Amino acid sequence: MSTVKAAALKPVKDRKPAPDFTLKDSMGRSFKLSDYKGKVVLLNFWATWCGPCKIEIPWFAEFEQKHKDQGFAVLGISMDEEGWEVVRPYLEKTRMNYRVAIGNDTMAQLYGGVDSLPTSFMVDRQGRIASVHVGLVSKSDYQNEITEMLAAGNNTRQS
Amino acid sequence: MQATLGLCLAMPSAAQMNAPLTQAPSAKLMARQGETMSVQLHLQLGAGYHVNSNTPSDEFLIPLKLTWDESPFTPVGVEYPKGQLEKYSFSEKPLSVYTGDFEITAKLRVAASAPKGPGKLTGKVRYQACTQTICLPPRSLAIQLPIEIR
Numbered sequence: 001m002s003t004v005k006a007a008a009l010k011p012v013k014d015r016k017p018a019p020d021f022t023l024k025d026s027m028g029r030s031f032k033l034s035d036y037k038g039k040v041v042l043l044n045f046w047a048t049w050c051g052p053c054k055i056e057i058p059w060f061a062e063f064e065q066k067h068k069d070q071g072f073a074v075l076g077i078s079m080d081e082e083g084w085e086v087v088r089p090y091l092e093k094t095r096m097n098y099r100v101a102i103g104n105d106t107m108a109q110l111y112g113g114v115d116s117l118p119t120s121f122m123v124d125r126q127g128r129i130a131s132v133h134v135g136l137v138s139k140s141d142y143q144n145e146i147t148e149m150l151a152a153g154n155n156t157r158q159s
Numbered sequence: 160m161q162a163t164l165g166l167c168l169a170m171p172s173a174a175q176m177n178a179p180l181t182q183a184p185s186a187k188l189m190a191r192q193g194e195t196m197s198v199q200l201h202l203q204l205g206a207g208y209h210v211n212s213n214t215p216s217d218e219f220l221i222p223l224k225l226t227w228d229e230s231p232f233t234p235v236g237v238e239y240p241k242g243q244l245e246k247y248s249f250s251e252k253p254l255s256v257y258t259g260d261f262e263i264t265a266k267l268r269v270a271a272s273a274p275k276g277p278g279k280l281t282g283k284v285r286y287q288a289c290t291q292t293i294c295l296p297p298r299s300l301a302i303q304l305p306i307e308i309r
Contacts, residue, residue: 001248002291048219049287050294051249079296090219116293135292136249 001055003138008131009145015128018043018121019110023077023101026084026091031099034127039071040149041123042142045103045114047079048090052136053118057096059139063146064098070150071125074098079108079117124149179205179288180300188280188306193271195235200225200263200302202284209256210286212242216255220287221297225263227282231273231308235266247291273308280304 018041020034033041044060046053060074076098078087083102091100108114111121122131122145131145183201190196204210211220225237240262242255267280283299 047294047296049221049297051247051254051289052292052294055249081297086219116295118293 001136001138003136003141009122009148010130012124012128015124015130018123018127018129020127021107021110023103023107025099025101026088031101033075033123036073036075036123037127038125039073040067040125040146042072042074042146043077043111043121043123044074045077045079045108045111045117045119047117048086049080050117054094055136056118056120056139056142057094059142061095061097063142067146067150072146072150076100077103077107079103079114122146122149124152178298178300179208179295180210180284180286180298181205182284182300182302185304187277188304189309190269190306191309192269192273192275195266195268198265198267198280198304200265200284201260202257202263202300203260204258204288207290208288209245209247209254209258209290210288212255212257213239214242214255216244216252220254221285223257223284223286225265225282225284225302227265227267227280230278230280231270232267232280233270235268237266238264249291269308275308278306278308280306 018033020032022030022032024030033043042060042063044056046057060076063072064074076096078100080086080102087100087102116134118136120133121129124130130149181203183203188196188198210223213222213224215222223239227234240257242257244253245256245258246253282302284302285297285299287297288295
């Protein structure tokens with residue numbers, strides 16, 4: 001499978017805060033990124049029309065299941081223009097056991113514009129961006145980052 | 160009487176993330192009031208990209224589609240090329256796509272009351288492009304063709 005080479009996790013001192021945002025999930029519940037402080041978050045921008053995105057979705061479901069009790073969560077932000085009209089049928093067909101919301105241009109601009117999909121951000125427990133992946137990345141690259149970030153725990157906090 | 164005009168193929172610059180699909184520059188169309196004209200659009204997709212055909216393989220994929228703006232021209236029909244079936248590593252089944260250069264042929268009827276003289280035929284091609292590893296959001300390529308109505 002064609003993948004792009006993943007960048008390594010940024011040194012803690014180089015990590016910038018992940019911009020906070022408020023969205024509604026598929027159950028209509030409002031949530032903020034800051035609600036997840038203390039957890040490692042895989043923030044994934046995707047769409048129902050994005051083939052490479054769909055390769056990653058089962059991986060992310062596996063990560064969610066495997067690591068949720070260790071303080072990990074996946075947030076799937078759909079960039080489908082038609083919103084829930086197309087995303088909800090897709091959710092019914094696909095096992096996405098993590099929180100999904102519909103993104104918007106305002107929120108995407110906070111994250112540099114999200115010009116192509118999939119784009120994923122790894123956010124550490126202190127709410128800082130540890131890595132960015134644009135394009136399809138290998139499952140093992142994600143797994144290695146998650147493992148490293150979960151192990152880092154509160155020891156990574158720096159002033 | 161039908162007027163048919165093929166538009167010259169130009170070589171676009173290398174594929175850019177913000178505009179992988181481009182249209183070759185066109186010579187002026189010549190048409191008469193009340194006639195049906197055939198217009199060929201020469202499109203070119205940047206290297207490494209594919210776009211879904213007009214009849215994609217999956218319900219969630221966005222088809223390529225040509226539409227015209229309101230004008231004294233009434234769309235009669237659009238003929239899209241047959242999609243190539245290509246297997247990509249990220250897809251379980253082959254996808255119906257266009258790659259490289261391809262043509263769309265459109266027929267439009269010029270209104271009998273269309274004002275004579277120079278004008279523009281405008282529209283857009285809606286498309287969604289991907290490579291092997293990334294997908295760009297759905298985009299529209301603006302189509303603008305100079306025309307002279309006699």
